[in-house]
Amino acid sequence: MEGISKDKFKKVPMDVSKGDTMARPRMGYWQDAWRRLKTNKVAMLSIIVLLTLIIMTIIGPHLNGYSYKTVDPSKVNMKPNSEHWFGTDELGRDVFSRVWQAGRISMIIGILGAIIDTIIGCIYGGIAAYFGGKVDNIMMRIVEILISIPYLIVVILISIVTESRSLGTMILSLTLTGWCGMARLVRGQMLQVKQQEYIMAAETLGVSPWKIITKHLIPNVLGIVIVAITFDIPGYIFAETFLSYIGLGVQPPNTSWGALASAAQQNFIFYPHQMFFPSLMIALTMLSFTLLGDGLRDALDPKLRQ
Amino acid sequence: MGKYIVKRIGYMFLTLFIIMTLTFFLMHSIPGDPLAHMAKKLPEQIRLNYYEKYGLNKPVIVQYGKFLKNIFTKGDFGESLRYPGRPVTDTILKHAKISGKLGFQALFIGVTIGIVLGIVAALNRNRWPDYLVMFIAILGVTVPVFIIAALLQYVFTVKLELLPTFGWGDFKHTILPTIAMCFGSIATYARYMRSNVLEVINQDYILTAQAKGVSPFNVVRKHVFRNAILPAITILGPQIAGIFTGSFVIEKIFGIPGLGFYYVSAINDRDYTMIIGTTIFFAALFVFSQLIVDLLYGVVDPRIRVSNDK
């Protein structure tokens, strides 16, 4: 202690506010979530794969010059080669172009389905949660009943009744009860957030309802809705696959991954490549969405913030 | 609890009634009438006989009344349109047994394996068993069941020639369809259990148990398991639904004469009475199993048990 000079013992004026400054940079909720998502390599890879798949479904059918519906009897069931990159099917159609054309339909069903169910679900769930009480009770009863009808049955009935197997009918019938899950989710989350003490605190401080909704309710609900969407999209693609498989999906000349895979399934033993490519695309899409959803859920979970 | 059960059963019947009504009117709202499609080519007299036999010459409301009466008094869905003389109810019951056997087998195996794998994964978090289980689980939820089925057929029947590809009869025939079907349940349950276990492990009461000196093995067995498995009952409902949807596809691929197979062919044949009957049967089964699942959860979880008592 000898080496210390006496004048070091002068009093320093206290500046309490200094202790209050954040030692670490401030980060918003979304900024923080994005930072955490970025460190998740699996989720980032999923995003890249998905973007590639989406771009390919847009440009893929035009890449090698063969139309997805041109039949060529001289080139039936060819293996993948330099001309037909994924081979040809039993009618001599180019599988490469067909896979991407089919992907368009599958992606459209997935994305459109998810958008529709999110919009309806959010509005319905939001209204139920906002009004509460009797309105909420009745609205949720309706959902409970709708949700207990197996979706496949709804789809089957609708497609029989409308006698139409167009993309529109398919999306309609898939979303007819598909929004119920989202509505439940949104309502549950809204009610939970509404009860939180910080909302009450904001209310007592005189924060306007509009600000409470935009600053507290929406950000808190948005997180789980985004996660739910990433699980909904593959759900619709999967459902479409099933429908196509039992012959209720999109009809020729249109096609989807499910339809391609199911058509190829009969010849699977002889021409495995015809089934391999659409199956690979289904699996890749599902995988990427699922992993991205997992990553998003982790990234958006405020409990994990550190 | 009693009041709760009554209420739930009430809702179940309401749901079923709505489904019945909906199905009936949807089927009868098809342009023309259910028979138009197949009866077009028949001679006038036979056609009229047909209409008489199925009561289609009466107003829809009358038909609806009769339809409900037959269901509630005799459990009768009428006769198949496609195969006259074959009662729908008999057909359903006969083939439902096959589907039921397969579905139950797949569900049981799938849930058991899924739970075990999920726990193993959670307890070995971020080590190789975890990665392996999650890999299997991800495949299970991302690969459609018919692709799995096709691969199984290819490997076990074409390459290894161990099992029959097709048909129904002895136990051998059930192996591949069961494996293909339970894949989804394994995947869902493994993922669900893993996250449940991880959540429970972080609870304060686990710390209490550790502080008591309970050995790590017993902490898992006595404290983690029960708390993590209980909520898993709630996802049994969707799993059962998944078994139904799975059966449509699986039975078609493996040529199993189950209800799903008949349903799909009834759809393709436009056999309306059969479609109505099977739809209602599926819906009833589904709604009923959901009810059982909910009640079961109430029985095993003391927290719910008590709140229902009040």
Add this chain to the structure above:
Amino acid sequence: MVEKILEVKNLQVSFHTYAGEVRAVRGIDFDLDKGETLALVGESGCGKTVTAKAIMRLLKVPPAEIKKGSEIIFNGEDVLKMSKKRLSSFRGEDISMIFQDPMTSLNPTMTIGNQIMESLKIHKKLNKKEAEKEAIKLLELVNIPNAKERIKSFPHQLSGGMRQRVMIAIALSCNPKILIADEPTTALDVTIQAQILDLLKELKKEFETAIILVTHDLGVVANFADKIQVMYAGQVVERGTRDEIFYNSMHPYTWALLSSVPRLNTKGKEELYALGGTPPDLILPLKGCPFSSRCEHCMEICLEEKPEITKLSDTHSLSCWLQHPYAPKTERPAVLRGERDE
């Protein structure tokens, strides 16, 4: 000479997080004698609970890491080197712990009877019948009415205070030599708080258990602890007997803590003292005295060098530059003076 049952030497604990290494406990030392009560006092996040959990080896590794060079010695045995098997008998039998939130620290799907019996079965090797009898006795001991029926209840059927009593019953079931109580009353109503404290005091006398009381509430400490240890930013800044801390403390942080406790002789218009600012971020390296940024008596040296430990008596020591001979004479704050006359 009293018997030392626990010695903590140079305990350092870090947590590895996204943002970096958080050094939650930065080298603390203390002893615990048989049957004595030691209070660890400080603001939230100062490392009290981490210290308590480290003693029980309850920290999850990773993200936590107990640094090399740390030693926790129980009756001559290093806790940090215990085998899994020894650890199981150590926890519950030699040392046990009650947690802050009784609402979440009992297993919701197990009856409270079973939860008490569990440790009796493990450590005392009782069979089911004996364990049940003992559990009823324990519940009666912690003043739970209708103990015979209560053992069949689930935690959610009990009030917070009752649950904390059950926790105490579990913790004391095997007569541990040390009981760690981590904020045992924080989550409870004030009236219940007093009951629980009285209960702990009574039981302490009966079982001669040493208690480590972790709290931020000096009110709790005043009539309970024998020795007090004030912690700040993962370090012990001052320690002493209860009287030394309450009547003769010399560290500005201890003064701040003591001044912010409401007392009866505070006059109507006098404002209660509030310490400004927040504790330092434990991710960043600390230069000088950790308290310097909030200290009214901060000197240049405080910002540059870590203060040495000054011993005022056998039991009373602190680390503060004000104790240096060059430092200006500083009086204890007026609010704290004259307390002895009360």
